[in-house]
Amino acid sequence: MRAFKLCTSVFAVFLATINTLSAKQQTDTPSEVNDGRQLFIANCAVCHGPDGDSVPGVDLGHGKFKRASSYDDLVEIISAGVPGTAMPAFSKVFEGKGECLNCHSVKNKGSRLGPDLAEIGAVRRMIELERSLLEPNAEILLQNRMVRLVTRDGITITGRLLNQDTFSVQLIDSKERLLSFQKSSLKEYAFVDKSPMPTYRDKLNPGELADLVSYLVSLKGIGGQ
Amino acid sequence: MNARAALLVSVVLSSLLSASISSGQVSFERILGADKEPQNWLTYSGTTLSQRHSLLNQITPANVKNLELQWIYQARSLEKFEATPLVVDGIMYTVQAPNHVIALDAATGRVFWTYSHHPVRGRPCCGRVNRGLAILDDILFMGTIDAHLIAIDAKNGRPLWDTTVASARSAYTITHAPLVIKDKVIVGTAGGEYGIRGFLAAYDAHTGKEVWRFNTIPGPGEPGHETWGGDSWKTGGGPLWMTGSYDPVLNLTYWGVGNPSPDWNGDDRPGDNLYSDSVIALDADTGMLKWYYQFSPHDEFDYDAVQVPVLADMEWQGKPRKVILWANRNGFFYVLDRATGQFLLGKPFVEVTWASGFDEKGRPVLVPGKIPSAEGTLIYPGNPGGTSWYSPSYNPRTGLFYIPAWVNSSSLFVKAPVKYREGREYAGGTNRSTVAFDWSPAPNFRKEEEGYGAVRAVDPHTGEMRWEFKMADVTEGGILTTASDLLFSGGREGYFFALDARSGELLWKAAVGAAVQSGPMTYSVNGKQYVAVNAGTCLFVFGLRQ
Known part of the structure; x- marks a missing residue:
């Protein structure tokens, strides 16, 4: 003591x-x-x-x-x-x-x-x-949410969501590209509920x-x- | 010149003289008939019926894609720009926050003059904002952040009279556009988060002298006083911060009253707390109460009922009826008989968990346990409400009522003790919301189930939603409909858009770079139709590409 x-x-x-x-x-x-x-x-x-x-x-x-x-x-x-x-x-x-x-x-x-x-x-x-x-996965801050999207060309991209609005979405992907898409140009767009971070x-x-x-x-x- | 020619000249001169005299002279008859001169916008919601519906139809679903920016007015203010402009015969009048009146060329945006009132005090809860002006003859009327009502010469911007409506020291403010009825200017006082005792008052338009006053929190001897325990009526709130409406046939003026104080702790104000969260129908000449309907008795969720009362005449169960349509902050859509106040319909337009329905008199049936608590209670809709002050619209052509809605928005309501101190916040707790008030667009990471904004089109006869236009972020933008069945609105994420009012289909949009926080309006100059809306600190005016 x-x-x-x-x-x-x-x-x-x-x-x-x-x-x-x-x-x-x-x-x-x-x-x-x-x-x-x-x-x-x-x-x-x-x-x-x-x-x-x-x-x-x-x-x-x-x-x-x-x-x-x-x-x-x-x-x-x-x-x-x-x-x-x-x-x-x-x-x-x-x-x-x-x-x-x-x-x-x-x-x-x-x-x-x-x-x-x-x-x-x-x-x-x-x-x-x-x-x-x-x-x-216990708590993922809003600003650390991941999204997965599939373009009309069939390309799948996963990245951290940076912003979104009614018509578009902005993210950074694993190649550190800042990407912006019109939602109308996507075949799929969804949140990834599981954290990409592994448990230690x-x-x-x-x-x-x-x-x-x-x-x-x-x-x-x-x-x- | 022969007699016939002289007569002709005389008629023409007389006609010209009459035109020049009437130009800019906004008589009350013109205000009552505002729908018949849709090139102008003579009162806050377009007409005294407050449908925010214009008969202009040059811009159509077919050509709306050709809308383009005509001009911008950049306010010299960092406050929210919430005013709906007035337009009179090619001249636009608006208010740059907090209290600077601007007269502009409505076709070009060039400024004629500016009148500045610098409020010395004023502690509004939610920004030093102003939502617009009223006009009668050549006089503009503005309520101010420090609770004055000022009359201004519309030709040169010179003040004509300045009346102190209430004490700014006690946190009374005026943020809404006044309403002119006959020879009176009507304004109410805001300050529901500071323990004011609200009132609505009428002032002589030419002298500024008070003609009548209606206390939204009745004092001893006034009907409704018994709905307040102890001395709680003295600090009971009941603010007014949105413009009311007027039915000239019934000679009744309708106003929505805000929350009781303190907001989230009703322990010290037992009772229904009339006339907080109510619509009041007053005789326009005397201010006498004709009827009231209380949407949220003994409110503890800050569900201000300040929404613009939308007056409509429609078939109701096979008979013509004069009704009020009302989408309330508390999440319910209502239809009331506006002659008697009779409750005709109440139906949720967003998720509601504080009440399960209504009794036969239209009183909400409360859900046990759904009240603020020390540890917090989750309630839908949240503190921002299912909607709030953002103007709805009714289009008599489609028969639909259009609501700027916050969907899936909830709050954890936390109750705490509070003592009244003059001019200080008197809220009695706090709330944590899934979608908070945030005046500037922030990065949006939310999922749809955590809250989104929408324009919801509701059939007034059933309360059923006909269609919905979803926005990823919530909306503080009002709604305008036109006779070509277009609907204009915007949202916090910074788009101004046009929808097909019958289907909700998106027809056109413009990125305006900041939250749309005003009700759109439309007017025309020299035969060209314009649509105006504020976003951020700018007024944007659109028109068809030539």
């Missing part, structure tokens, strides 16, 4: 430090602080200790870093890790085994078919991100899942993203 409390206070100071480093001040909600605390306990405290000062030269609770002088530096270190040290790259699962870049993008890297995730940590809570990874329940082990969630939570869209 004591370790938990320490982690909480360390994380709070760490958070304050992050906010100080960021270009714009953030206001963190209690639920965001709680999410961050859990992430800190799960992913950071093992090496950095409950006080955040177990790594020589680094004191997270007092804003002392070896390599970071800005918010972007911190995100970069959490994402890419520090080569030659024990600091892992939390984006490794995202860019590797998870194959997330096949559909998503961050910092102009990856595909633009799926939603851009550069700010996903700012708009979705940790529990929601984890749920999306394990049960991708059996694809990632708990550690990998935690790394992936940690990385997504770190994507706050602050700075030059």
Whole structure:
């Protein structure tokens, strides 16, 4: 229990430090602080200790870093890790085994078919991100809906719906083409109710899942993203 | 010059003189006979019967494909442009929000003059909008956001008189076009989300002095006061924010009254809350109530009954009858006898879950449990309603009534405690809607079952839908029909279109780039027919390609 409390206070100071480093001040909600605390306990405290000062030269609770002088530096270190040290790259699962870049993008890297995730940590809570990874069909935001259409020539196109009106439909397909069709020119046009995202329940082990969630939570869209 | 020639010259001169005097002189007789001069548009809904139906027929189903843009007026305002223009002998008068009156050449769009009233206060719930003007003789009348009624010289835009109708500090506003009856100008007050006590009042057209007043929330000693518990009548709402109608034979003026306050929590206003959500029929000379019919007693869904009362004469069960046709925000289509208020028909025109039908007197039978709650209750139609202020149309040629409808639209109604504070919102909760009010077109990701817009054509004799024209997004556009059986309307997604009024077939469309948020109207100048509509912040005028 004591370790938990320490982690909480360390994380709070760490958070304050992050906010100080960021270009714009953030206001963190209690639920965001709680999410961050859990992430800190799960992913950071093992090496950095409950006080955040177990790594020589680094004191997270007092804003002392070896390599970071800005918010972007911190995100970069959490994402890419520090080569030659024990600091892992939390984006490794995202860019590797998870194959997330096949559909998503961050910092102009990856595909633009799926939603851009550069700010996903700012708009979705940790529990929601984890749920999306394990049960991708549980909730699909309106702006992430997929449609399938068949042209009069018999060509089938599936893509993310960008807009529609009485007479036309706009989408982005897997080849990242912005397409617009007159509905009258289509043989079929329908929503795809199932998310194209696979479940990661059996694809990632708990550690990998935690790394992936940690990385997504770190994507706050602050700075030059 | 012989006597015969002198007589001829005299007759011609007299005729010319008469023409020059009458030009621009909009007598009340002309307003009553507005259907006989369809080149003009002399009152908000075209005639005092409010059918928004024009006898112009130059534009037909056969040639409507040749419609093209004639001119645009771009408002110097970012507010919604909801006004229906008036056109008098080639001059158009309209209102740029909030309260700037513009006189234009109706054939070219060139501006003659502008009169600006800058409201110092005014807290309308839903935009600092204005829906149009009234005219009598050479005087224009405008209600303002800060609850004034202003008379303006139609020739030069100079103000003639300015009457304070109600207190803007208490959130009274005027957003609708006034209605002229005889020598009076009639306006009502909006502010139903702020706990006003609504009223309709008539003012002398030449002096601005109040002639009569009807309180839509009756006070002590007035009939209907007993339908309000405690002091709730003092802040009971009952706003008026759409123009009424007039039957010259019965000398009755009909107005739709808005929601009771607070909107979603009726705990502190026990009773039916007359005359909220009612149609009231008043003697046009005295303002005395002849009859009323309440569509939604003790409303807790914000189902304003402010729709334009559409007056029609038709065969009803084998006999001629003077009726009112009414598609209500509460999801029901009604037919009432307009001489007596007798309920003749009530039938849903969209899905309705708050009421299951009507008793023998026409009172809605409520569905138990379908009331707002702390955790939220799902109700159809949603807060935006099955329709709202968007003008319907009745075409006597087709015998159909045309409704701008929100279909499959629902809301979760959430109730919360609220205390009245002058001029502050007094709604008593909130709502979450499948299709929210959104004044600008946003990307549309919705499926049809989550809400769409439509023009629905209803047979008034049965309430049955004859046809439907579906739109992917909802509509805040009114409907105009013409004697060539064309129907003009538009939607939030930014199309203005023409349908075959008999079948609903799409005949023509134009992308106007922003939500259509006004009632279309038509007029002609020098023999050429025009159709005008507002979308976004612009007035678009179309005519046939030469």
